[in-house]
Amino acid sequence: RKEVEQDPGPFNVPEGATVAFNCTYSNSASQSFFWYRQDCRKEPKLLMSVYSSGNEDGRFTAQLNRASQYISLLIRDSKLSDSATYLCAVNGWAGKSTFGDGTTLTVKP
């Protein structure tokens, strides 16, 4: 079993839809959590950090459930420009960042 697992996808949604991705992690001692966005043939870029209390940035909401060891990303009112691969990353206490395999989202007109 991989340390970080994501919904395999792909997700194909129409513009304006709401879509949610989940990510589970196996190490209960994990310290910090992130969502990255990766466009085709580009490097990953931070989308948002995930805080214990949950956090929102415009149309994006991230949540953490430590008891169940998963994080989620909710995208509301999807735009064509949201089409990308979304990677979750989990940092251990020693600073190691472990990534999931990503979930690909395609938003269609």
Add this chain to the structure above:
Amino acid sequence: EAGVVQSPRYKIIEKKQPVAFWCNPISGHNTLYWYLQNLGQGPELLIRYENEEAVDDSQLPKDRFSAERLKGVDSTLKIQPAELGDSAVYLCASSFSAGELFFGEGSRLTVL
């Protein structure tokens, strides 16, 4: 502020040849990472440096891969000899105190 700089962006070599990748992290970032990314998969850690010390190299195939980070700034990742299965994107990233990672554009290696 300059981001993480990697070179070369693309490299095509024949199997059994050596190859080296270079990375210059963001100024002030003490942690430097080398990741390997295959198509359709997430980045997989090869080695992590805290300043000039390699603190996690458990996933680095040491029979053919080597890395160094002299003076705790830029870093080089070398493969010798390269195998067909090494074709991938090699990503360098840096962070300040193991927070969010900033990635370079990556070095895409094709081994023929």
